[in-house]
Amino acid sequence: MLRRLSLAVAGGLLLTSAVAGCGASDEAGSGGNSGGGGDDKITLGFSQVGAESGWRTANTKSVQESAASAGIDLKFSDAQGKQENQIKAIRNFITQRVDVIAFSPVVESGWGTVLKEAKDANIPVILTDRAIDDPDTTLYKTFIGSDFVEEGKKAGQWLVKEYEGKSDPVNIVELQGSPGAAPANDRKSGFAEVIKADPKFKVVASQTGQFTRTDGKAVMETFLKSQPDIDVLYAHNDDMGLGAIEAIEAAGKKPGTDIKIITVDAVKDGMTALSENKINFIVECSPLLGPQLMDLVKKAKGGETIPQRVITKETTFTPEQAKEALPSRQY
Amino acid sequence: MTNLLRHRLFWPIAVLVVLLASNLVFSNNFFSITLQDGHLYGSLIDILRRSAPLVLVALGMTLVIATGGIDLSVGSVMAISGALACLLIGDLSNPDAVGPVLLVVGAAIALCLVFGLWNGFLVAVLGIQPIIATLILMVAGRGVAQLITGGQILNVRSEPYRVIGAGYFLAVPVSFLIAAAAVALTVALTRRTALGLLLESVGGSPTASRLAGIRARRITIMVYVFAAAFAGVAGLIYSSDVSSADSNAAGNLIELNAILAVVLGGTALTGGRFSIAGSVLGAVIITTLDITAVSVGVPVETTLLFKAVVVIILCLAQSATFRAKVFGRFGPKRAEVPA
Numbered sequence: 001m002l003r004r005l006s007l008a009v010a011g012g013l014l015l016t017s018a019v020a021g022c023g024a025s026d027e028a029g030s031g032g033n034s035g036g037g038g039d040d041k042i043t044l045g046f047s048q049v050g051a052e053s054g055w056r057t058a059n060t061k062s063v064q065e066s067a068a069s070a071g072i073d074l075k076f077s078d079a080q081g082k083q084e085n086q087i088k089a090i091r092n093f094i095t096q097r098v099d100v101i102a103f104s105p106v107v108e109s110g111w112g113t114v115l116k117e118a119k120d121a122n123i124p125v126i127l128t129d130r131a132i133d134d135p136d137t138t139l140y141k142t143f144i145g146s147d148f149v150e151e152g153k154k155a156g157q158w159l160v161k162e163y164e165g166k167s168d169p170v171n172i173v174e175l176q177g178s179p180g181a182a183p184a185n186d187r188k189s190g191f192a193e194v195i196k197a198d199p200k201f202k203v204v205a206s207q208t209g210q211f212t213r214t215d216g217k218a219v220m221e222t223f224l225k226s227q228p229d230i231d232v233l234y235a236h237n238d239d240m241g242l243g244a245i246e247a248i249e250a251a252g253k254k255p256g257t258d259i260k261i262i263t264v265d266a267v268k269d270g271m272t273a274l275s276e277n278k279i280n281f282i283v284e285c286s287p288l289l290g291p292q293l294m295d296l297v298k299k300a301k302g303g304e305t306i307p308q309r310v311i312t313k314e315t316t317f318t319p320e321q322a323k324e325a326l327p328s329r330q331y
Numbered sequence: 332m333t334n335l336l337r338h339r340l341f342w343p344i345a346v347l348v349v350l351l352a353s354n355l356v357f358s359n360n361f362f363s364i365t366l367q368d369g370h371l372y373g374s375l376i377d378i379l380r381r382s383a384p385l386v387l388v389a390l391g392m393t394l395v396i397a398t399g400g401i402d403l404s405v406g407s408v409m410a411i412s413g414a415l416a417c418l419l420i421g422d423l424s425n426p427d428a429v430g431p432v433l434l435v436v437g438a439a440i441a442l443c444l445v446f447g448l449w450n451g452f453l454v455a456v457l458g459i460q461p462i463i464a465t466l467i468l469m470v471a472g473r474g475v476a477q478l479i480t481g482g483q484i485l486n487v488r489s490e491p492y493r494v495i496g497a498g499y500f501l502a503v504p505v506s507f508l509i510a511a512a513a514v515a516l517t518v519a520l521t522r523r524t525a526l527g528l529l530l531e532s533v534g535g536s537p538t539a540s541r542l543a544g545i546r547a548r549r550i551t552i553m554v555y556v557f558a559a560a561f562a563g564v565a566g567l568i569y570s571s572d573v574s575s576a577d578s579n580a581a582g583n584l585i586e587l588n589a590i591l592a593v594v595l596g597g598t599a600l601t602g603g604r605f606s607i608a609g610s611v612l613g614a615v616i617i618t619t620l621d622i623t624a625v626s627v628g629v630p631v632e633t634t635l636l637f638k639a640v641v642v643i644i645l646c647l648a649q650s651a652t653f654r655a656k657v658f659g660r661f662g663p664k665r666a667e668v669p670a
Contacts, residue, residue, distance in 0.1 A: 179632060179634075207634075208631045208634070213580075214572060217573055218381060218621075222377065222625040225358075225377070226358045239577075246573060250368075269484070
């Protein structure tokens, strides 16, 4: 019985992870290879993870739109959350002799062989948004994506500034992302690094909210009861922060006033709450890396040297800035 | 004393008491219940409120397991029901009117009934193994939910809908009332009528039951419909709690928690005898465990380990064989099947 159960569990996990990718992915190729370019037109093969979230959809759109406006011929392929699809797509790009290959790796490991093939074919590879775990860094030209540690630091810096000149202790609770995920680890350590300089800042409780709204609410509910005094909430993404807001309201407190809230991501829902002063500060984690990517593609094609690591251009938002940015927010 | 020790709910209750007591020692004000904005407020209330979805799913799971089956699709059904409800409410011209919202809720549950029929059909009519039959919907159902939400998180602003998961009636959480009503209904159906007996007999031996004149097929279909309906209500509570539908996270892995709750409650996975009180208790223990881990401040990296240790201790304590080996002196040797 136990074996039957564990088999089922393993199978279920495998299958759900597969399905997670192909739920709403239908726009593969809409960026299309609208043919008819001269020989000087650069061709970019781009393999996307899937369409698992609004963030990812915005990421895809950004790549497609900026390719069009940069005059780059984009061959877009959706991996539907599966590494084998992605490897197949990259092999296709190699046989089609595209000029540059870019992709967001579904997982960190197992890229050695296929990237070596690309290298042998003299096609430069650019990683976007997610890194790979391979000791051979010559397999790719550069990695463009967010710096999660920096995001944590920005959150910490705002807090330090907000409480400048006050000596009262500041009790902070933290909602972490999924345990082990890079954004969770890095956002935690970046934040901790900045606030440790001043002993008045104290993280009194730190638990995982699994990056989801429901868990954010549930954990915050418990924090509100077990911690008598909470001044600040730091949530590793907007969704957990939004869940926590509901918990704070149910406890009869005012989010943003009684408890100051800092989150990361800046998706539309989060920005709306920020503009309503329920969140005090959001550090952006931007999916809109298309323009920067196209820049790198041109440089890579031209054989220019480019840095091994390029950070996505990201900003931070206060309530006033959120009100301005909200009407044009794409995701 | 030995009688008390051998009661099949003794160990689950003991573990629950220990968990609550540890909160008394390690966290502040755990047992205080106050009135906040006209509703009850406190950690114990949280436990009641947040147990509701798991209690509902575990109820359905108990009935399915009693017939010797298993339902892995409950989490996906939860996701679908929440997704459909949020989608439809988003289209309402006036999302704050009670009538249309009730209609939407009814539609979501009706869809779940169809999924339950599908599971029952696969198991009882086509004779597919339950674990495989429901695995289909577990996988495909998540896809259906994502299709409904377009892969995004759907937000709704509807006061009547919010009441289901986050509201209060006479200061008591509505989700708790819903779960309590479901428990009462199940108990009435299975213990006040012959249905419970029929379920146990189908779980014991479908063939023998059929030969004895029980319509085993119909009963099997019925339990899957029940499980799906309860899962659908759980999905509504889950999504209404945060006024949004997240098709990836809703009900994720809840099937395993529900199976665990059933097992902790003393129902064997082989089918036959079942304990509703046990499953409810199991669900409350799991929720209390979650809340305790946070309120006591177990570090994130060790939370799962902490839960595993508690569950293992409870399972071992429930095993008569294990008890006989370790505390041989507590009772005469009995060849009892471990619960």
